[in-house]
Amino acid sequence: MESIKDKVAIIGMGCTKFGENWDMDSKDMVIEAAYEAYEDAGIDPKDIQAAWMGTYMSGYTGAMIAEPLKLMYKPVTRVENMCATGSEALRNASYAVAAGVYDVVLAIGFEKLKDNGYSGLPDSEVVAEWFMGKPDTYRLPTFSTPAQFALMANRYFAKYGIDPEEGRELLAKIAVKNHHNGTLSPKAHFQREITIEQALKAPMVAYPLGLYDCCGVSDGAAAAIVTRADMASSFRDDPIYIKSLEIAQGPREGALNSEWGYTNMEETYRAGIAAYKEAGITNQRKEISIAEVHDCFSITEMTIYEDLQFSPRGKAKEDIEAGSFALDGELPINTDGGLKCFGHPLGASGLRMMYEVYKQLQEKAGPRQVKNPSLGLSHNIGGVPGSGVCSLIIAGN
Amino acid sequence: MVGITSYGAYIPIYRLSRADISKSWGGPALHGEKAVANFDEDSITLSVAAARDCMNGIDPKTIDSLYFASTSSPYKEKQAAATISAVLDMKSEIFSMDISQSLRAGTNAIAAAMDSINSNSAKNALVCAADIRLGLPNGPRELAYGDGAAAFTLGSENIIATIDGRYSISDEIIDVWRSDKDTYLRSWEDRFIKEKGYNKIVFEAVSGALKKYNLGPKHFSKAVFYSPDSRAVGSVARKLGFDTKTQVQDIMYDTVGNTGAALAPMLLVGALEEAKPGDRLLLASYGDGCDVFILTVTPEIENIQAKNKRGIKVHLKSKKMLTSYEKYLRWRDIISVEPAPRPPLQVPSAVALWRDRKGGLALYGSKCKNCGLPQYPAQRICIKCQAKDEFEDYCFANRKAILFTFSHDNLAPAIDPPVTLCVVNFDGGGRIQCDMTDREIKEVKVDMPVEMTFRKIRYVGGIYDYWWKCMPPRE
Numbered sequence: 085m086e087s088i089k090d091k092v093a094i095i096g097m098g099c100t101k102f103g104e105n106w107d108m109d110s111k112d113m114v115i116e117a118a119y120e121a122y123e124d125a126g127i128d129p130k131d132i133q134a135a136w137m138g139t140y141m142s143g144y145t146g147a148m149i150a151e152p153l154k155l156m157y158k159p160v161t162r163v164e165n166m167c168a169t170g171s172e173a174l175r176n177a178s179y180a181v182a183a184g185v186y187d188v189v190l191a192i193g194f195e196k197l198k199d200n201g202y203s204g205l206p207d208s209e210v211v212a213e214w215f216m217g218k219p220d221t222y223r224l225p226t227f228s229t230p231a232q233f234a235l236m237a238n239r240y241f242a243k244y245g246i247d248p249e250e251g252r253e254l255l256a257k258i259a260v261k262n263h264h265n266g267t268l269s270p271k272a273h274f275q276r277e278i279t280i281e282q283a284l285k286a287p288m289v290a291y292p293l294g295l296y297d298c299c300g301v302s303d304g305a306a307a308a309i310v311t312r313a314d315m316a317s318s319f320r321d322d323p324i325y326i327k328s329l330e331i332a333q334g335p336r337e338g339a340l341n342s343e344w345g346y347t348n349m350e351e352t353y354r355a356g357i358a359a360y361k362e363a364g365i366t367n368q369r370k371e372i373s374i375a376e377v378h379d380c381f382s383i384t385e386m387t388i389y390e391d392l393q394f395s396p397r398g399k400a401k402e403d404i405e406a407g408s409f410a411l412d413g414e415l416p417i418n419t420d421g422g423l424k425c426f427g428h429p430l431g432a433s434g435l436r437m438m439y440e441v442y443k444q445l446q447e448k449a450g451p452r453q454v455k456n457p458s459l460g461l462s463h464n465i466g467g468v469p470g471s472g473v474c475s476l477i478i479a480g481n
Numbered sequence: 482m483v484g485i486t487s488y489g490a491y492i493p494i495y496r497l498s499r500a501d502i503s504k505s506w507g508g509p510a511l512h513g514e515k516a517v518a519n520f521d522e523d524s525i526t527l528s529v530a531a532a533r534d535c536m537n538g539i540d541p542k543t544i545d546s547l548y549f550a551s552t553s554s555p556y557k558e559k560q561a562a563a564t565i566s567a568v569l570d571m572k573s574e575i576f577s578m579d580i581s582q583s584l585r586a587g588t589n590a591i592a593a594a595m596d597s598i599n600s601n602s603a604k605n606a607l608v609c610a611a612d613i614r615l616g617l618p619n620g621p622r623e624l625a626y627g628d629g630a631a632a633f634t635l636g637s638e639n640i641i642a643t644i645d646g647r648y649s650i651s652d653e654i655i656d657v658w659r660s661d662k663d664t665y666l667r668s669w670e671d672r673f674i675k676e677k678g679y680n681k682i683v684f685e686a687v688s689g690a691l692k693k694y695n696l697g698p699k700h701f702s703k704a705v706f707y708s709p710d711s712r713a714v715g716s717v718a719r720k721l722g723f724d725t726k727t728q729v730q731d732i733m734y735d736t737v738g739n740t741g742a743a744l745a746p747m748l749l750v751g752a753l754e755e756a757k758p759g760d761r762l763l764l765a766s767y768g769d770g771c772d773v774f775i776l777t778v779t780p781e782i783e784n785i786q787a788k789n790k791r792g793i794k795v796h797l798k799s800k801k802m803l804t805s806y807e808k809y810l811r812w813r814d815i816i817s818v819e820p821a822p823r824p825p826l827q828v829p830s831a832v833a834l835w836r837d838r839k840g841g842l843a844l845y846g847s848k849c850k851n852c853g854l855p856q857y858p859a860q861r862i863c864i865k866c867q868a869k870d871e872f873e874d875y876c877f878a879n880r881k882a883i884l885f886t887f888s889h890d891n892l893a894p895a896i897d898p899p900v901t902l903c904v905v906n907f908d909g910g911g912r913i914q915c916d917m918t919d920r921e922i923k924e925v926k927v928d929m930p931v932e933m934t935f936r937k938i939r940y941v942g943g944i945y946d947y948w949w950k951c952m953p954p955r956e
Contacts (some may be wrong), residue, residue, distance in 0.1 A: 203822045204892050213827075216914070217858055220833030222826075222939060223841045223948035225915045226893045226900045231824075235904055242886070242927040291899070320567030340856050340864040342912035346886050437532060472604040 087362045091182040093316035093323040094308050094479070096125025099439040102304035102427035103273035110142050110196040113154035117432075118153050118192055125309040125319055125410075132309075133186040138173035138193035139431035140166055141207060148355040149192055162367040166466030167380065168331075170192055170306065170434025171475035177310045177327045187312055192269035193436075195429035204228055205301060205430075217336060217472075221280060230298050231290035232468035237383040238292060239346040243286065244398045248454035252292050255382035257404050258284035258298040262379060262418050265411055266425025273300040273427030289375035297382040302427030309443075321448045327459065327478040328362035330355045338470020339460035349384075351474035352391035358477040360393075365459070369394050369415055371480075374444045375456035376437035378465045379422040388463060411452060419452045420442060434475060445481040457481070483598045484640030485776070486605070487785055489535025490750040491630040491798035492519040492737055494919045494955065497625050497803045502948055504612060504621040505806045515627035515738035517803055518613050520812035520896040521918055521936040521950065522628070524551040525561050527743075528609035529568050529935045531630035531738055531880075534791050535607070538650040539634060541569045545603035546576040550586035550610040550742050554579060555937075555945045564947065567934055570843040570876065576603065584657070584707070584768025586610065586742040587631070592772060594635045595644055605636040612741030617665045622657075623873070625838075626666075629739020631746035641782040642753060642762065646775035648690035651681050654769070657709070675874060679709055679767055683717045686771035687763070691721075694775055696720040702760035702778075703752045705730040707745040707767045714787075736797060742768070751793040756782055791955055801921065810898060821894035828942030844933060844949050846911060847872035855911035857923055877933065881908040882951065884929045889922060905931055905951045918950040930954055 096122025100113045108116075122129055129186035136159055137149045146160025165172040170193030177191035200206040209222065209421055216224040241251040251305030263353035266272040277297060332355035338344045356368075365371045377392070379385035386404065389395040394415060395403045403409060409417035420426050420440040422434060443449045464475045499800070500510035501764045518527060530551055549562040560686045562577035580586045580593065587610035594606035597778035601632035611630035611723070616622025656674035659666050667689055668674065683706065691697060704723050708714035711734040718729045730748045732739075745766040753763055758779040764774040803809055809818045837858075846857030855875045862869050871912075885906040889899040917925065918936055931951040938948045 129910055159754060201822065202824060206824060209827050217780060217835075218837060218841070220830035221837045221841055221948075222829045222941075222946055223837060224896060225902050226890070226938075227888075227902045228823075228890055228892035230892060231890035231900070231902045233889040235886045235902065236892070239886035239904075242671070249675055287891075288889075290902075291891075293888075339865055339910070339914060341854065341904045342853075342858065342910050343865070343884075 088178060088182055088329045089327050089362060089364070090313050090325050092310055093313045094442055095235045095311050095316055095319040096121040096127065096269070096309035097307065097439045097442045098124060099271060099306040099436055100304050100427060101271045102302045102436065104196070104198045104301040104461050108303070110148065110194050110305070112165065113196070114149050114152045114192060115438050117188065117194070117305035117307040118190065120309040121309050127309060127319070128187065129153065131188050132158065132190045133188055134180060134191040135192065136161050136163055136177040138163045138169035139195055140164060140169050142196045142310050142431065143198050148255070159254045161230045165406040165475070167428070167430045168434055168466035168473050168475045169431040170436065171462065171464040172309055172434070173437060173466060174310070174435060174477065175331065175475060178326055178329055181312055187315060189310050190307060190456060191310060191435065192305065192307040193431040193474055195431040196303050197301050197429060198303050211346040217339060220317045228290060229468065230293050233381040233383055234290040234293045236387060236469045240383065240387065243345070243347050243425045246401065247290055252284060253280060254401055255297050255386060255405050256280045258379070258382040258385050259283045259424060261410050262422045262424040265419055266421030267454060269420040269426055272421040272425050272444055273302045274421065274425040285299060293381055293383065299380050299423035300425065300427040302429045304427060304432045304436065305469070306432045306439050308435055308438060310326060311442035322481065324442050324481055327480050328359040328476065330359040330362060330476045331473065332358065333473045334467070334471060336471040344461045344470065346469060348391050349469050349472055349474065351467065351472045352388055352463065355474040355476040359478050363459070363478040365478070368392065372415060372461050374419055374441065374454050375415065375417045375461040376420070376422070376440050376465065377417055377463040379418055379424050382427065385418070385422070392463065398473070411454070416454050419449065420455060435465035438477060438479070441479055445479065482643055483595050483635060484639065484643035485633050486636045486639050487539060487634045488642060488753050488792065489531045489533070489537070489632045489790060490748045490792045490796060491530035491534060491749050492516045493522060493527070493628050494799060494801050495519060495803045496800045497741055497809050501806045502624055507848060510792045511624065513735035516629055518628040519918055521938065522613070523555045524611040524613055524672055525555055525564055525938055525947065526626065526935050527611035527613070527630035528561070528565055528632065532569055532609050533537050533610065534832055535632035535634060536569065537788055537790060541571045544571050544605050544607045544634070546573060546594065546606040547571065548578050548580055548590035548606065549922045550580045550590035551612050552581060552584060552586060552742050553613050553853050554581050564842070566793060567838050567842040571652070572726055584742055585766045585770060585772055588764065588766035588772035588774065591633065591635070591774065592647060592649070592745070593913045595647070597943040598635055598637055607635055608633045609637065610743040610746040613741045614741045615665050615813060617710050618783035619808065622666050622668065623833065625739045627740050627749050629737055630743050631750045633746065634726050639781055640779055641785050642778045643777040644692060644774055644776050646694045648686060648693055648773045649770060650686045650689065651680055651770040654678050675713060677715055680717055682766055682771050683722055683765055687721050687765050690773035690775065696775065698728065700761055701728060701763050702756070702840050703730050703765035704763040704765070705745060705748045705752050706732070706765050708732045708734070709739060710734070726788065729834060743788070747793060753778070754786065754794055758782055759883065762903045794956060808897070826894070826939055826941045829944055829946045831944070834946070841948055844878040846875050848875035855907065855909065855912070857911055873913070877882050877907055877911060877913065878949070882906060882931050882933070883928060884913070884925070884931050884951070886927055887917065889925070897938065901925055903951050904930070916950045919952040924953060
């Protein structure tokens with residue numbers, strides 16, 4: 085079994101401003117992201133030989149990009165993996181290039197969430213049904229997505245003997261960190277500092293998660309141009325090479341197996357192990373320079389520290405308190421504000437994470453640039469604890 | 482010989498103080514409280530709860546006929562008894578029947594069950610009676626009506642109370658009624674309906690029964706009467722010659738309220754809980770006539786009394802006060818409130834519900850015969866050992882469980898927010914994710930004991946969708 089390591093490279097990326105893009109529909113956002121990527125790669129739109137398009141709930145078929153971008157009768161594949169859709173577009177595009185079928189392809193993800201008037205995600209219960217195990221009966225608990233992740237928080241606190249109030253303060257520190265990073269990201273949805281006190285006093289969404297424990301619901305699009313590694317340097321001096329592309333699909337074990345503990349996401353742990361192996365990483369905490377992780381909720385980020393083996397099990401608390409993952413910390417995580425502040429247009433998020441990794445590795449991240457980066461990681465999940473999917477991509481310069 | 486072989490009852494945990502109702506409308510602080518079914522309960526779920534209390538230790542496959550009695554069945558056309566038999570995991574070759582449209586439905590059902598046994602068409606019968614009746618806000622019926630249920634098994638062996646006599650009157654009168662277009666009960670003028678209705682008919686029926694069986698009030702330890710309000714029972718019982726202080730079963734007006742077709746059966750459960758072998762009991766209902774029964778308690782009563790039943794006694798004691806009258810109005814959909822800014826609820830598929838009738842209604846999952854792990858819903862390939870089609874049926878409904886983790890969800894659309902989302906781990910293995918009901922926010926803690934309760938989970942597209950929730954044990 086061969087690995088994807090150093091077979092493909094990213095030579096151009098684009099990302100719209102994330103947020104409440106009242107002035108743009110999904111077509112406008114697709115055009116902005118794609119054309120920024122074309123320009124960054126120095127290619128003509130006609131150079132694109134095939135495309136992979138990801139959206140969770142903002143349309144169907146490749147027509148959603150073929151029409152706005154006028155990709156004239158080219159092969160377009162639509163992929164969907166809930167909130168991990170963007171990474172899936174990049175993963176499939178990369179494999180097609182690695183297979184030698186295409187030389188230059190587009191991977192693009194987008195989502196238009198703020199046109200529907202709901203608070204939270206506008207996904208209907210139909211979606212929830214599919215990952216709750218009894219389709220079309222609606223014999224499922226009543227819940228919002230935050231509550232599904234809050235289940236992990238309450239069990240985590242109980243297991244490690246953390247008083248819930250202390251636990252909420254730890255989570256608030258993650259939100260404060262990501263809000264700070266968001267102020268340094270011009271394209272982020274939220275760009276303002278918050279205090280721990282503000283986070284703790286915010287309205288409760290799903291106990292113990294308050295408003296600032298939850299990521300933004302945003303509109304946005306992000307795109308990448310992928311080519312063969314041996315062609316990459318003909319496009320630019322600083323291409324970014326794919327070191328691993330992993331995905332772990334959970335079998336709903338958390339929901340079915342009463343022995344599963346609800347204090348982590350097994351999908352993340354498994355994908356991490358596979359990705360480190362593929363990339364040849366033995367000390368992830370030291371070797372990885374920057375990580376973009378799927379902080380849909382503060383507790384998700386806290387448990388990711390442990391699942392990706394940056395912190396030992398049960399010890400995320402110590403790293404949060406030490407600021408290990410702050411911009412000036414040992415391993416900066418979510419340098420662009422993460423889902424929390426950059427925002428979360430579901431199908432675009434995986435590619436937005438890679439956009440930050442790409443800019444950081446090229447040392448073009450402006451005021452939030454980390455020092456001497458060599459490897460960046462993007463971690464993108466779909467679903468909920470106990471019933472999820474995790475995409476992990478490691479890239480290097 | 483035919484008689485009652487077991488009893489059970491159910492009173493919803495929530496109580497609404499009558500003073501809270503009357504003061505909301507600027508009236509004086511009335512006394513007493515009424516039992517109020519939660520927003521996720523209806524006559525079917527109340528019946529299931531009472532039947533589970535009654536069936537504790539009885540194999541559901543031994544039941545041959547099932548009668549559901551109520552004036553407030555969720556469906557105008559569709560049998561509730563069929564749903565209840567599926568929930569209780571009864572065999573399919575039973576006779577099931579709904580008896581409705583009369584306040585007398587509860588005792589009508591007991592009579593029908595007796596006849597099924599006397600005619601040898603059934604060995605064992607189950608009767609469930611439940612009601613949730615609505616009076617218009619700021620009216621006497623809203624104050625009087627409470628919610629509750631009772632259940633009995635009847636048979637010819639292991640009888641705890643033989644039914645020795647029966648006497649009925651049918652009577653045409655428009656006194657308390659609800660047309661097919663009405664949501665709320667109507668009533669004619671109080672003096673007319675007492676004089677020509679309840680007082681007259683109950684007196685005539687009980688007198689007729691006593692005469693038929695050559696008995697007098699002194700031959701009874703307890704007389705159980707339906708009563709439309711707190712006072713009516715006293716005047717009839719006195720006129721018949723019963724001592725209202727010692728001989729008449731308390732009608733629970735101040736604690737539960739008038740539970741309609743379930744009231745007389747619930748009061749009979751209360752009487753049986755206190756009965757001694759040899760006691761003779763009288764049961765009289767009312768509604769478009771009157772059914773009277775004469776029962777004699779046997780020594781078997783002591784075995785049933787010794788069982789871990791909640792019945793009337795425990796359910797009466799185990800209560801939570803509803804924090805406001807407005808909450809009750811919301812639960813009954815009497816007032817409209819701002820909807821949650823969330824997508825509309827989806828209509829379940831009748832096909833999917835049909836496929837899920839054992840898993841969803843009787844709460845069956847499967848247990849892996851290879852590694853032993855129980856799983857819900859039923860699986861074909863084991864999550865733990867991946868063995869294929871090596872499963873046996875496994876029912877979770879009556880298993881002890883703990884709350885593994887939870888969240889109070891303010892974002893999910895709910896009639897009574899927040900929704901308490903739970904992961905429940907069963908003793909012996911197995912897990913389910915479900916809502917918690919009948920809970921106070923403060924009492925919810927990781928690792929607390931919980932048990933499963935059958936509830937209505939949504940009403941969309943004309944379909945009542947039922948499933949299970951967890952709750953703190955009633956004690």
